[in-house]
Amino acid sequence: MPKRSSLDAVIVGAGVVGAACAYYATRAGLRVAVIDRGSVAGGTTGAGEGNLLVSDKEAGPELDLALLSAGLWRELAAALPHEIEYEDKGGLVVAPDEASLEALRSFAKGQRAAGVTAVEAGAGDLRELEPHLAPGLAGGFHYPQDAQVQPAQAAARLLAASAAEGALVHLGEEVTGLVVERGTVRGVRTRTRELLAPAVVNAAGTWGGRIAELAGTTLPVLPRRGFVLVTEPLPRVVRHKVYAADYIADVASGSAALQSSAVVEGTPSGPVLIGATRERVGFDRSLSVAALRRLASQAAALFPVLADVRVLRTYHGFRPYLPDHLPAIGPDPRVPGLLHACGHEGAGIGLAPATGVLIAAALSGAEPPLDPAPFKPDRPFGREPGPQGQQP
C-alpha cells in the first residue's frame, strides 16, 4: 500500500471529467487518486451522447473552452485506443425558414471571430451533405470541427491510461466526508478510511453540490434531465450531427420547463441517437411520454425516413447544471485545498479535456492555456432557481 502522504491530489468522481483531470494531472507529473462510489462512467457520463460540439456555443468563455477541447480531443484520438470511437464527422445546423437562417448567420459570425469554422450551406448543399434531410429547408451551416466520442469508453480509457502512468483508482467507494483542518481541505473520508492529499478535486458532476457542502461551502449544481431515443441499427442514413437552429436557444435557456430540439446522429454500430430534451424536474426517473413525443416528431421532421424505423429503447440522465450555464473549474478561494471541476451541464464530454488541462495547471502551478476567470467557483450565481436540487 502506497504511503498516504505521497498523493498530490484526490479526484472525486470517475466520470469523463474526473478521468480527464486524472489524465492531464498524471501527465503533468502529479500523483493522483481517483475515487468513485460506483463504476467508471456510472454517473451522467454513461447517459451522455458524446457530441463534441462547438457549433451550439455562442462566442464567449464556453466556446473558448470548447475550441481548446476540440484540439485536445483530436490529440487524444491518436493517443487512446480506437475504442473511444472518435469521429470528426462535423455538425450541420439547419434552418427551416429564411428568418432562422438569418439568425444563424449572425450567430456564426460571432463564432468565426472566435476561431470556429462555419460554412454556410444553401438549400441545395444540404441535400448533398445529408441526402435524407427533409425537403424545403431554407439552408444551414456546416461545422467541420464538431466531432463525437463514445463517452463511457472515453472515460474508461482516459482513466486506464492514467492508471498505467501511476494514478490510483478506487471504485465502489463513496466519499462521505472531507478531511478539513483549520479551514483547509486535507483529503477525503470514506466509510473505511481517509485518503490524504493537499488538494481535493470535486469532479462529482451533478452531485458536486454535495461535495462542496461537505467542505463547508456551496455550489448550486442542479440536475437537468434529458431523454434520448435509440433506434434499431440502420445503414448510414445520417452522416453528420444534425439539428435545427432552435436547439441553440434551448441550450442557453434557464427555464425549468421541458424543452427539446432533437440532435440526430448515426453511430458506428448502427443505431441512430435522437437527443436530448432538457427539463428541470429534480431526479425524477419516470418516463416522460411528452419528451419522447417531442424528440420523435422533431427527428421525423428533419429526416422523414426515420418515421418508419423502430425505437429500441430510451434512456435518460441528469446533467449537472449551474444557473449561468458555465462550469465551475479551479480552486475555490473560500476553502483552500478544494478545487472544482463540475457543472458542465450538457457539454461535459466535450469540455472534459480542457477542464482536465486547467485543473492540472492549477495543481502544478503551470500557466493555464486560457483565462480560467469566467469559471471561478465563487462567482455570484444569483438567486437559485427552482427547488429540485435534492437527491432522491
Add this chain to the structure above:
Amino acid sequence: MPTSPSDPSSQEPSVPGPVVPGPAGLGRALPGSADCGPAVPDLAVVGAGPAGLAAAVTAARLGLRVALLDAGERPGGQFYRRPAPGLGAVRPESLHHGWAAFAAREAALRTHESAGRITYFPAHHVWTVVPDGGRWTLHAVAGPEERSVSVGARAVLLATGAYERQLPFPGWTLPGVVGAGGAQAMLKGGLVLPGKRVVVAGSGPLLLAVAGSLAAAGAAVPAVVEAASYTAYAGRLPDLLRNPGKLAEGATYGGALLRHGVRLLTRHAVTEAHGRDRVEAVTVARLGGDWRPLPGTGRRIPCDALAVGHGLVPQLELATALGCATRSGEDGTVALELDAGQRTSVPGIWSAGETGGIGGAQLALAEGELAAFSVAGRPAPAALVRRRSRLRAFAGAMAAAHRPGEGWTGWLREDTDVCRCEEVPAGRILEATRDLGARDARTVKLLTRAGMGWCQGRMCGPAVAALAGETSSAAGAAPDRRPLSCPVPLRHLAELPQHTD
C-alpha cells in the same frame, strides 16, 4: 370474513351484482384510442397468461369493467399454449396439466366479452404505462401492421409473466440448441420437435416437464442434465408436504421419464455443445457445490438437439419504468415487491403471477384471482388466500434449490459469445470489469455493447450481471431499466396525443 364466491379457482360461479360505483363520468376518451366502450375501464390487465386471464374474468365477475391486453394472438400465455387452428390438433390438452382450469376461464372470457364486461385486445404489446390525470394510459403496438393504440384505465394489473434465463457456454449459439421452455412452446404451439435425440439441460422443475413432453411426443431423450441437486429440496420438506399437488405433478413427470428410459443426472451441466453446422454432441460434466465443473469429469453425449434453460426471469420492464419497488428472489432474479393484496409499491398498480417471483401456473391463477378481489375492494375468500401462501412458500423452496451457483462461469471460455445479438465474447466482458473499471451490468453494457442489441439484454442480462460481479441479492437490487418493453415505431411516438405534455 364473509364467505363470498366459492373457491374461484374451481369454476365460474354466477355473476354477482356490480360492486364498484358505475363508471360514469370517468373523463374523455383518448384521441386515437381503441374503442372500448363509452367509459374508461376500471381495470386494465396486461398479459393474458394464467395470472392475467384469471384476474380479468374474476374482476369482471365482481362487476368491474375490464380491458385485457396481451401480446399473444390467443389467451393462455406461456403455459396454455396450443397449436394454431390450422394445424388440426385434436387434443391440445394432452400436453397440459390442468387444462380444464384454463378452458373454464377462457370460456368465461368469451362470455364476459360478449356481455361487454371485458374488452380483449389480443396481439397488443404494451410498451409503456403512464399516469394521466388521476388514471392510467397504456400505450400499445397492435397487430402485424403495428398500429398505435392507447387504452385508459383507472387501475392496472401487470401480469407480464417471465422469460427464460440462459447461461452461455461454448457452442450455445449452434443451430439445434434451443431454450427448454422454447422447446416446450414449440411442441405445444406447433407440435414440432427440435430434434430426434434431444438432451435436456440446465436447471429448474421445467426441465422434467420438457423432457416428459419431448419423450411423449416421440423424441429420444438421452439425459436430463440438472445442475442443482434435488436433495436441496429436503431442507424445505414442510413446504413440499404442504403442496401435495406439486409432488403429484413431479411424480407424473418422473413416471413418464422412467417409462421412456430417460436418465436424470443431477449436479451435472452441459459445458459445451459440439458440431459444425448444427449440434452433434454435448459435453456433460459433474459440478461442484457452486456449479463449478469438476476437471476430468466431462463426457460426450451424441444428440441432434439440446433444450437448455436455467429457470425463468420475471419480465418487469413496465413495472420498473413505473417505479415499482423490487426485491431479490431466492433464485437470484429480481421480482416485484407485492403486498398481500397483490399491490405494487405504486398506488393503482397491481401485479400477479411470475412478476412477483417465479412460482408456476397454479400460483399465477391464484394470484390473479386475489388481485381481482383486491382491485375490486372486496375481501378475498380465505381458501384462496391460504392456497396462495402455500404455493408461494413452495415456489420459494424451488427457487432456492435452483439458484445458479457462482461457479457456472467456469464453463465459459474467453471466446464464448455471451451477448449473441452484438457478438460480445466473455473475454471482452472480463476486460471491462478487470481493466476498465466496470463494476455493474450497466457499465459493462456501455463499454462492450453487451445487451444493446435486438433483445435488449433479455438473453444475456443475467449472465452479464454475474460476470460483472453483481450479486442480485445486494440490497435494493434494481434491474436495469428498459423503459420501452418492445420496439416501437418512431411514428407512434411522434403521433402521441399532445395532451400528454
